[in-house]
Amino acid sequence: MKKFFYPIMATLLIVGSAFTFIKSQDWKIGDDYSVKFTSDDPSGVFQGLKGTITFDDKDLAGSRFDVSVDVATINTGNGMKNTHAKSEKWLDVDKFPTIHFVSSSIAATANGFEAKGTLEFHGVKKDFTMPFTFQNNVFKSSFDINRLDFNVNTAEPAHGASTLKVDISVPVTKA
Amino acid sequence: MSRKNFYHGAIAGILSALACFIYNRIYLFATEVDFARVLNPAAIIGANLLACMIASIFFGFFSKWFKSKGEIIFSLAFAILSFGSIVIPISISLPLDVKNPELFPGLAVPMHFFPALAWFTTRPLFADHKNAS
Numbered sequence: 533m534k535k536f537f538y539p540i541m542a543t544l545l546i547v548g549s550a551f552t553f554i555k556s557q558d559w560k561i562g563d564d565y566s567v568k569f570t571s572d573d574p575s576g577v578f579q580g581l582k583g584t585i586t587f588d589d590k591d592l593a594g595s596r597f598d599v600s601v602d603v604a605t606i607n608t609g610n611g612m613k614n615t616h617a618k619s620e621k622w623l624d625v626d627k628f629p630t631i632h633f634v635s636s637s638i639a640a641t642a643n644g645f646e647a648k649g650t651l652e653f654h655g656v657k658k659d660f661t662m663p664f665t666f667q668n669n670v671f672k673s674s675f676d677i678n679r680l681d682f683n684v685n686t687a688e689p690a691h692g693a694s695t696l697k698v699d700i701s702v703p704v705t706k707a
Numbered sequence: 708m709s710r711k712n713f714y715h716g717a718i719a720g721i722l723s724a725l726a727c728f729i730y731n732r733i734y735l736f737a738t739e740v741d742f743a744r745v746l747n748p749a750a751i752i753g754a755n756l757l758a759c760m761i762a763s764i765f766f767g768f769f770s771k772w773f774k775s776k777g778e779i780i781f782s783l784a785f786a787i788l789s790f791g792s793i794v795i796p797i798s799i800s801l802p803l804d805v806k807n808p809e810l811f812p813g814l815a816v817p818m819h820f821f822p823a824l825a826w827f828t829t830r831p832l833f834a835d836h837k838n839a840s
Contacts, residue, residue: 568803575800575803576803577803607803607806607808608800608803608808609800609801609802609803609805609808610798610799610800610801610808611807611808611809611810611811611812612797612798612812613800614808614809615809
């Protein structure tokens with residue numbers, strides 16, 4: 533029996549380590565994504581979504597989001613508002629060109645999933661939980677965000693809405 | 708509304724719409740940004756005819772109310788209203804899938820002066836010349 537111990541252990545080690553190579557699925561962001569924000573004033577969209585998405589609903593531990601949005605691509609539908617939004621007073625695009633989210637853990641919930649991580653917006657990093665669903669190769673997420681939490685024009689808290697609803701829809705294809 | 712004022716409004720509206728079409732093409736050529744979804748030919752014709760016809764109606768009223776001063780007051784009011792109306796294309800929010808909304812005022816603001824320009828340009832054709840020496 534003793535002479536089989538090391539071969540068996542070696543076999544278990546080899547078989548066990550093989551599973552470490554099983555990786556969650558990487559996804560490529562499709563062109564038809566939308567990142568919308570709505571409030572009484574303003575509402576608009578961001579283009580320029582980039583990043584890496586690794587997600588497998590059977591391997592949430594190995595799943596990860598690292599995505600960013602180019603702030604300069606903001607479109608409120610009005611040129612004057614776009615210019616104001618990009619200015620130092622509001623989003624300060626020159627200083628803070630991206631909104632960045634990196635997940636640290638993903639867990640299943642009753643309605644789908646939630647990604648916990650760090651959201652960096654306007655130079656402020658905060659722990660953030662992003663609820664989302666994944667169906668038919670489309671990630672969807674809706675959440676509220678308070679611009680004052682991220683020091684966006686805190687001098688004028690009543691100028692426009694402070695809480696904005698964000699709706700994200702990201703169709704993906706297998707990378 | 709007199710027949711003369713009606714034709715004046717209609718012809719000014721057509722000329723104004725024509726000017727808008729030409730400017731639209733030039734702007735499209737210069738910027739390669741197409742705002743046809745929000746500023747289509749039907750809207751251009753409709754808006755210009757409407758503006759010039761309303762102008763003619765009010766010209767009739769002003770001439771009746773203010774007699775000889777009517778044309779001066781009307782001209783001033785039409786110019787001020789045209790100028791004031793440029794706030795609309797500057798402040799309007801376009802559909803979010805329309806790209807480069809920054810360039811929209813550059814297209815629409817000049818167009819807001821075309822009805823007045825066309826109306827004043829064609830005015831001599833419909834002016835009452837009986838007092839001319």
